[in-house]
Each structure stands twice: as C-alpha cells, then as structure tokens.
Amino acid sequence: xxxxxxxxxxxxxxxxxxxxxxFLSLKVANITSLSSNNxxxxxxxxxxxxxxxxxxxxxxxxxGFTVGRVTSIGLDPKTYQARVRMxxxxxxxxxxxxxxxxxxxxxxxxxxxxxxxxxxxxxxxxGDTISITSSAMVLEQLIGKFMTxxxxx
Amino acid sequence: MRxxxxxxxxxxxxxxxxxxxxxxxTRLFWYLLxxxxxxxxxxxxxxxxxxxxxxLSLLIIAVSGWFVGMVLGLQGYNTLQRxxxxxxxxxxxxxxxxxxxxxxxCAILFASRAGSGMxxxxxxxxxxxxxxxxxxxxxxxxxxxxxxxxxxxxxxxPLLTALFxxxxxxxxxxxxxxxxxxxxxxxxxxxxxxxxxxxxxxNGLIKALFxxxxxxxxxVYQGLQAKPTAEGVSAATxxxxxxxxxxxxxxxxxxTAFMF
Amino acid sequence: MQQNVVELENxxxxxxxxxLLLKNIxxxxxxxxxxxxxxxxxxxxxxxxxxISGQIKxxxxxxxxxxxxxxxxxxxxIHDIRKRLGLLFQFGALFTDINVTQNVAFPxxxxxxxxxxxxxxxxxxxxxxxxxxxxxxxxxNQLSGGMARRVALARAIALDxxxxxxxxxxxxxxxxxxxxxxxxxxxxxxxxxxxxILVTHDIAVTMGIADYMYFMANGEIIAEGTPQQIKETSNPxxxxxxxxxxxxxxxxKYATKNSYQQYLEQ
Numbered sequence: 001x002x003x004x005x006x007x008x009x010x011x012x013x014x015x016x017x018x019x020x021x022x023f024l025s026l027k028v029a030n031i032t033s034l035s036s037n038n039x040x041x042x043x044x045x046x047x048x049x050x051x052x053x054x055x056x057x058x059x060x061x062x063x064g065f066t067v068g069r070v071t072s073i074g075l076d077p078k079t080y081q082a083r084v085r086m087x088x089x090x091x092x093x094x095x096x097x098x099x100x101x102x103x104x105x106x107x108x109x110x111x112x113x114x115x116x117x118x119x120x121x122x123x124x125x126x127g128d129t130i131s132i133t134s135s136a137m138v139l140e141q142l143i144g145k146f147m148t149x150x151x152x153x
Numbered sequence: 154m155r156x157x158x159x160x161x162x163x164x165x166x167x168x169x170x171x172x173x174x175x176x177x178x179t180r181l182f183w184y185l186l187x188x189x190x191x192x193x194x195x196x197x198x199x200x201x202x203x204x205x206x207x208x209l210s211l212l213i214i215a216v217s218g219w220f221v222g223m224v225l226g227l228q229g230y231n232t233l234q235r236x237x238x239x240x241x242x243x244x245x246x247x248x249x250x251x252x253x254x255x256x257x258x259c260a261i262l263f264a265s266r267a268g269s270g271m272x273x274x275x276x277x278x279x280x281x282x283x284x285x286x287x288x289x290x291x292x293x294x295x296x297x298x299x300x301x302x303x304x305x306x307x308x309x310x311p312l313l314t315a316l317f318x319x320x321x322x323x324x325x326x327x328x329x330x331x332x333x334x335x336x337x338x339x340x341x342x343x344x345x346x347x348x349x350x351x352x353x354x355x356n357g358l359i360k361a362l363f364x365x366x367x368x369x370x371x372x373v374y375q376g377l378q379a380k381p382t383a384e385g386v387s388a389a390t391x392x393x394x395x396x397x398x399x400x401x402x403x404x405x406x407x408x409t410a411f412m413f
Numbered sequence: 414m415q416q417n418v419v420e421l422e423n424x425x426x427x428x429x430x431x432x433l434l435l436k437n438i439x440x441x442x443x444x445x446x447x448x449x450x451x452x453x454x455x456x457x458x459x460x461x462x463x464x465i466s467g468q469i470k471x472x473x474x475x476x477x478x479x480x481x482x483x484x485x486x487x488x489x490x491i492h493d494i495r496k497r498l499g500l501l502f503q504f505g506a507l508f509t510d511i512n513v514t515q516n517v518a519f520p521x522x523x524x525x526x527x528x529x530x531x532x533x534x535x536x537x538x539x540x541x542x543x544x545x546x547x548x549x550x551x552x553x554n555q556l557s558g559g560m561a562r563r564v565a566l567a568r569a570i571a572l573d574x575x576x577x578x579x580x581x582x583x584x585x586x587x588x589x590x591x592x593x594x595x596x597x598x599x600x601x602x603x604x605x606x607x608x609x610i611l612v613t614h615d616i617a618v619t620m621g622i623a624d625y626m627y628f629m630a631n632g633e634i635i636a637e638g639t640p641q642q643i644k645e646t647s648n649p650x651x652x653x654x655x656x657x658x659x660x661x662x663x664x665x666k667y668a669t670k671n672s673y674q675q676y677l678e679q
Contacts, residue, residue, distance in 0.1 A: 003197070009208045010200050016211070017312030020319040021358070027341070028247050028322060029350040057349065066346075110347075277509075286506035286565075289466045290520045291495035297523075 040090045041068070042126040046100040047081040052111055052136025054102055060086050060113045061103075067092045070113065086113065095120035096128070102136035111136060178374050185303055185370075188296040198301040199308070206267035206302070207309035211316070213266055214259060218317035221254060222246060222324025229325075230333055239335060243344035246325030251348065251357040252413070255318040257405050260364035263310050264397030268372035271302045272393040275376025276386035299377065303369045310365025311358050318357065356412045360405065367404055368397045416444040417477075418576055418608045419465055424474030426460060434460055436632045438474070442576075442610055447602050449611040449619045452629030453654065458612040459503070462578045465610070466500050467491045478576075496524055498576040499569035503584065505561040507553040507568070513540070514549045517568045524572065539567040542601075544593060559590045566594075570601060576608045577601065583615040591615075595622050616655055620644070628654065 051073065060068040068088035076083045088094075097118030104111050115130075124130070192198060229245045275298065278284050284294040322344075329335045348354065372393050379389035419442035426435040435457045442448045450458050463469045464476050467483050476483045478494055486494075507516050517536045521527060527535070540546055543563040553561055562582070569577065579598065583591050599622045602609050613619055619626070620640045628636040628643070628651050636643065636651045643651065652658075 003201075006201055006204045010203050013203065013208045013211065013309075013312065017315050020312070020315035021354075023319050024251070024315060024322075024354045025350050028251070028318075028344055029348045029354045057352075059346065274510075281509070282502050282504065282506035283508055285468060286500070286502055286508075288468065289495055289498075289500045290523070290568075291492040292520075292523050293492075 041087040042090055043071070043085060043087050044094075044124050044126075044128050044130060046084050046086070046113070046130040046133050047076060047079065048084060048100075048102060048133050048135050049081060050102075050135040050138060051082045051084065052102055052104075052138055054084070054111045054113070054136065058110065058112050060088065060115060062092065062115045062117070067115070084113070093123040096122045096124055097132065098124065098130055099132040099134070100130045101134040104137065174374075177378070178370060181374055181377070182370060184295060185300055185373075188293070188300050189304070191293075191296045192300040192304060195301075198297070199304050202301045202305035203308055205270065206263070206305045207313065210263060210266045210309065210313055214262060214313045214317050215320045217258065217262055218250075218255070218320030219324040219327075221258060221317075222250065222321030222326075223328045225249060225254075225321070226325035226328030226333075230329065230335075239333075240339045241343050241347070242325070242329045242335060243340035243342075244347035246329070247322050247344045247348050248353060250318050250321040250325075251353045253405070253409075255314050255321065256357055256360040256364055257401055259314040259317040259361065260310060260368055260401045261398050263306070263313060263365070264368045264372070264401070265394050267306065267309070268368050268393050268397055269390045271306070271369070271372040272376040272379065272390050273386055275299065275302070275373060276379035276381075276389050279377065279379060280381035280383075280386060295377075299373045303373050306369025306372065307362065307365045310368065311361040314358060314361035314364075352413070360408050360412070363404060363408060364401050367400050371397050371400060417441045418444050418479060419610070420475070420477040421461070421464070422475040422477070424464070424471045424476065426457075426464065426469070426471045426473075434632050435464075435471075438632075438634060440627060440634065442608060443625065444608050445602070445606045446624040447598065447609040447611060447622055449613060449623035449626045450629060451614060451616070451619065451626060451654070453614060456629040457632045458629060459580055462500065462580055462610065462612055465578060466495065466498065496572060497574055498578060499572070499574035500578040501562070501566050501569045501580060501582055503581045504558070505553075505565035507556075507561055507565055509553050511552075512549070513545075513551050513553070513556070513564050516553065516564060517571055519568060520571045535571065536567075539571055540564075542570070543567045543597060559586050562586075563590075563594070566597070573605060574607070577610070579609065579611045579613070581613055582611065583613055583618055591618060598622060630654075 054070065054073065056070050056072055058070045059066040060070065068086050070084055070086045072085045074083045074085070075081070094115060095118045097120040099116045099118065101114050101116075102111055103114045118132075225246045226242065229242050230239055233239045233242055233245065275284075278294075278298065284298070287294040287297060326337075326340060329340055330337045375389040375393045375396070379385045419440070421438050421440040424435060424438040424440075425433060426438075427433045438461070440450075440461070450461060452458050460469070464471060464483075465478055467476075467478075470484055479497065481490065481494060483491060483494075508519065511519075514533070514536050517539055518532050521532050521535060525532075536549070537546070540548065543566050545560060545563055545567070548556070548560070548564070553564070556564060566582075577598075582594055582598065586594060595618045598609060598611065601607050611619060611623060620643075623640055625639055626637065626643050627634050628648075630650055636646055636648045638646065643655075646652070653660075
C-alpha cells in the first residue's frame with residue numbers, strides 16, 4: 001500500500017480518537033469539575049449530626065443550582081459530629097448565617113448539600129464553618145417517629 | 154527420593170517458568186526503552202504499525218462498543234426499573250464504560266485483533282530468518298521491527314478505548330432514549346452530574362495506556378520467544394491472547410485499587 | 414604475504430552441553446579468493462557462517478574477521494563489520510511485507526544517505542547483475558525459490574561488501590540457474606576482488622569455482638586444499654563424499670532409527 005494512503009488513514013484514526021476524547025470530556029463528564037482544581041474556589045466547612053449516605057464529590061446546591069462540591073468528610077473527635085469540607089465557586093458568596101442541610105434527590109436518589117443564604121452583612125470566608133445545619137433525613141428514624149406518634153394517639 | 158524431587162519439579166515448574174518469563178519481559182522492556190530513541194527518529198515506521206494495529210481495529214472496536222453500550226442500557230434499565238430510578242441510567246452506562254468495561258474490553262479485543270497479529274508477524278519473521286537477515290545487515294531487528302510495533306500499541310489502545318467508550322455511551326443512549334423512551338435531558342444531565350473528568354475519563358484513559366503497554370509487551374515478547382516453526386508460532390499467538398487477557402484483568406485490579 | 418580476511422583459531426562450539434557441534438576448527442580465508450566449506454548435512458557448516466557474521470559466539474577459541482576478534486569488540490563494532498560483509502541465506506530470507514525493490518534497497522536506505530533516484534539506479538543495477546531485470550514491483554511471494562534467492566543475493570551485494578558468505582547457494586536450483594549462480598559468484602569475486610566463503614555440498618560446481626576447499630565431517634575439518642589436491646586426496650572420507658558412496662567411514666550419527674519405525678511404535 002502507498003505510504004500516503006497509510007498516512008491518511010492514521011491521520012483519520014488520530015482525529016477520531018481526539019474527537020472521542022473531546023466528546024467524553026465535554027459532553028459526558030461534568031465540566032464544572034474542571035474548575036474544582038483551580039484557584040477560583042474557596043473552602044468552607046459544616047458540621048452535621050448525621051450525614052446519612054453523603055459521599056465526597058456530592059454537589060452543593062443553592063435553589064437546585066450546583067455551586068460547588070463536597071471534597072472530604074471527616075469526624076470531629078470532640079463533638080462526634082461529621083465535618084464536611086466543601087469547595088464553592090468564588091462567584092457565589094454566602095452570609096455567615098447561611099444554613100446547610102442534607103437533602104435527597106427523589107425518594108432514593110443521591111444526597112446533596114443544600115445551602116440557603118441568610119440576611120447577615122458579613123460573608124463566609126475561606127475556611128469558615130457554617131453553624132446552622134440540619135442533618136440528613138434518615139428513613140428508619142422517620143418511620144420510627146411516625147410509628148410512635150401513631151401509637152400515642 | 155527421586156519421586157519427591159520430580160514431584161516438586163512438576164509443581165514448581167509453572168512458577169519457575171513464570172518467574173523466568175517475568176525476568177525476560179523486564180529485560181526486553183529495558184531493551185525496548187533504550188531503543189525507543191531510534192524509532193522516534195523514524196516516525197514513518199511507527200505510523201505504518203499504527204495503521205495495522207489501530208486503523209484496522211477501528212471497526213471491531215466501534216461495533217463492539219456500540220453493542221456493549223446497548224446491553225448495558227437494557228440490563229441497567231431492567232434493574233433500575235425495580236427501584237424506580239431509571240433516571241440514573243445514563244450515569245450507570247457512562248461510569249461502567251469509562252471506568253472498567255471500556256479499557257478492559259478494548260484491551261482484550263486489541264490483544265486478539267492486533268496483538269496476535271504482532272506475535273504472528275514477528276514469529277514468522279524469525280522462522281523465515283528475516284530477523285537474522287536484518288541483523289546480519291547490521292540493522293537491529295528489535296529497533297527496526299519490534300519497537301515500532303510496541304509503540305504503536307501504546308498509541309492505539311487509549312485512542313481505541315476513547316472510541317469504545319464513545320460508541321458505548323451512544324449505544325446506551327440509543328437504547329435508553331430512542332427505544333425505551335427515557336427523557337434525553339435527564340439521561341445526559343444525570344451522566345454529567347456523576348461523571349468526573351479527572352476521576353473517570355482521565356483515569357480510564359490512563360488505565361488504557363497501561364493496558365496498551367502490557368498487551369504490546371506481551372505480544373512482541375511472545376513473537377520473539379516463539380519457536381521458529383508453524384506450530385511454535387501458532388502456540389505463541391494463542392499465548393499472546395491468553396496472557397494478555399490475564400495480565401489486563403490482574404493489572405485492572407491493581408490500577409483500580411490505586412485510582413478509585 | 415597473503416592476507417587473511419577471516420581466521421578461526423582452535424574454535425569449539427556447542428548449542429547444548431552434551432554435544433560439541435564444532436571441534437577444534439582452524440580455518441583461514443584468504444583475501445580475494447573463493448573458499449568453499451564442504452561437508453554433509455549437520456556437519457556444522459552453517460554454524461561457521463553464523464560465527465563469522467557474529468550472530469553466535471564460540472565457547473572457546475577466536476573468530477577474527479577483518480583482523481578484529483569478534484568476542485573482544487562491542488556490538489557497535491560488530492555492526493560496522495557486518496556492513497562490510499554480505500550473507501546469502503539458504504532460503505533467501507527476503508522481507509515478505511515489501512516488494513523486490515524495497516528489499517534490495519533496504520541496506521542502502523538503512524546505511525546510506527543516497528537520493529531516491531540513485532538508490533533506484535543501484536537497485537536496477539544489482540537486479541541486472543543477478544539476471545532479474547523487470548521484477549522490481551513483484552512481492553517475494555510471487556517469486557520462485559530460485560528467483561527469491563537471486564533477489565536475496567542482489568540485496569546481499571547492494572552495499573558492495575568485501576566479504577560474501579553464501580549459505581548453500583546451490584540447493585534446489587535447476588542445472589541452468591545453478592551454473593548461472595556459480596558464474597555470478599565467480600564474477601563478483603573476480604571483478605570486485607571480493608572474498609567469498611561458500612558453504613555447500615555440491616561437489617561438481619564448487620570444484621569449478623573455488624580456489625581453496627575445506628572438508629568437514631561431524632564438526633571437524635578432515636581435509637583441506639586446492640580443488641586439485643582434493644581430487645587427488647587419498648582420505649577415504651573425502652573420497653566417499655566426492656563419489657557419493659553409501660558405505661564408508663563417513664556416517665550419519667543420528668540415523669539410529671528410521672522415522673517411520675518410531676511412528677509405527679507409537
């Protein structure tokens with residue numbers, strides 16, 4: 001076979017490969033995660049009594065819009081509360097009296113953190129901790145409460 | 154006493170030959186590394202090999218990817234339906250392809266499509282004294298013949314894996330959206346919500362790079378190792394496919410443990 | 414004083430420990446002459462060529478080519494020596510994935526910086542020398558065995574080597590191409606003052622072109638001399654070989670059992 005034909009086909013092959021990689025990174029992967037590595041973020045913390053099945057990389061949403069991600073989850077050795085670390089896009093700022101709660105998409109979907117801004121004048125800075133939190137809704141506890149309230153009637 | 158030593162020999166033989174094989178592979182790898190510079194100076198040789206290993210594998214990879222994606226779509230749909238969460242079908246298909254199925258299946262297909270070809274070609278060149286003829290003409294056959302094949306495998310497998318993933322996701326999309334009438338928007342947004350560029354896409358391609366490397370190394374090693382007979386070459390070709398599949402699956406476990 | 418291109422001194426060689434393939438070989442190849450190494454199958458003739466081209470190393474003794482001891486020089490220097498010698502393989506060993514022109518041009522492309530035009534010219538010239546003009550675009554699998562070997566010869570002489578090694582150049586050729594090949598070897602040797610080593614068991618043709626002959630049996634040199642001396646020798650093994658007698662001192666060691674008998678016993 002002629003050399004130029006081989007070159008042509010190998011060129012096509014490489015182009016197909018690059019198109020596929022571009023497709024995978026732009027259309028399939030989450031592009032916002034691109035920015036999670038650069039410096040246009042800041043980190044805040046929140047302590048929860050119960051995080052349910054929250055995992056790292058879960059989205060942090062405001063009014064259903066993703067503004068950041070959970071980067072790590074640890075346990076505070078003193079208070080025995082779960083300490084969640086999240087990075088938030090610098091474009092969005094929240095007041096110091098913001099609340100964080102753990103919500104679920106659908107009945108059994110993945111869990112995420114919902115933020116709600118308050119009315120304070122100061123904004124959360126890098127490394128600050130959200131003090132007002134509400135824990136994950138745990139189905140067994142919910143059912144348990146429902147049963148006891150039924151029983152007491 | 155004789156029986157005992159024979160017994161130990163029989164038991165130990167597979168192990169000692171495995172160790173010897175690993176040693177020879179490492180030595181060959183070192184030789185390939187030191188000779189890489191020569192081949193990189195002559196890209197024409199590599200391009201020719203990429204044509205044989207990559208371009209000629211395009212169709213089988215694309216078609217297999219498409220079908221694997223469709224199967225994932227169907228199976229995933231049936232399972233997820235029980236939990237009422239068919240909306241995550243997109244992320245199920247994408248994640249299983251990008252993380253595991255894409256690199257692993259693609260590498261095994263590559264081993265059977267192109268790797269066995271590399272082994273057979275090198276083995277036959279050895280059997281017909283072509284490698285000897287080359288070295289007598291003061292041309293190192295490893296540098297001239299083996300390294301371009303080796304490099305072409307490393308180039309081809311990640312690109313083929315990207316193609317496999319893409320076709321698979323499109324196949325899953327075809328089943329989910331066109332046949333089972335899921336919402337297209339949910340399909341893509343769920344996928345985008347759970348697939349991470351670094352964790353899933355890039356790690357998957359890094360896996361593919363390692364697989365390309367190990368499959369190519371096994372292929373050329375078996376080719377050089379083949380007994381110079383028709384039987385020897387056919388046995389070596391079989392070994393290439395078997396060893397590649399085993400090596401890919403074992404390496405997949407190790408890489409997964411490190412990456413995810 | 415006569416100059417030796419190749420010298421083998423007290424050489425021993427074996428592939429496995431139990432059987433010595435070459436025993437105490439002393440052999441000198443004079444410059445510009447055709448030297449034939451003769452002997453029956455399995456007498457270690459081809460091994461000598463492999464030793465001279467540096468593909469294998471002797472267990473004991475010295476191989477000197479162009480006055481370099483092959484066991485003492487680096488692989489790079491061995492490559493430099495190999496550029497000065499050509500080896501014609503028994504079955505040609507043409508590269509099957511490229512055509513005749515590319516085969517003959519292979520050493521030129523690898524070792525010279527000549528222009529494409531010039532290379533094409535040289536290839537045409539070499540093919541003409543072996544009597545195969547017009548086969549340029551054929552693939553090796555389209556050639557007959559004899560043609561393939563002549564193409565391989567064209568490839569081996571592409572760089573005009575000072576030393577040519579021929580491994581069984583006459584086997585499987587019809588009488589006409591056999592004589593053509595023999596004349597070709599003679600012509601190359603005289604016109605280019607090329608040294609040639611001929612490994613063969615074809616007595617009649619070799620007698621006609623060789624300047625000096627070595628006889629080997631079971632890994633040893635049993636006789637040497639000019640063709641005339643060999644003809645007149647009284648060595649019974651050589652006589653047996655020349656006349657092709659079945660019985661005599663020269664025996665095939667390995668033929669203990671006919672293969673079909675083994676087959677029946679299975």
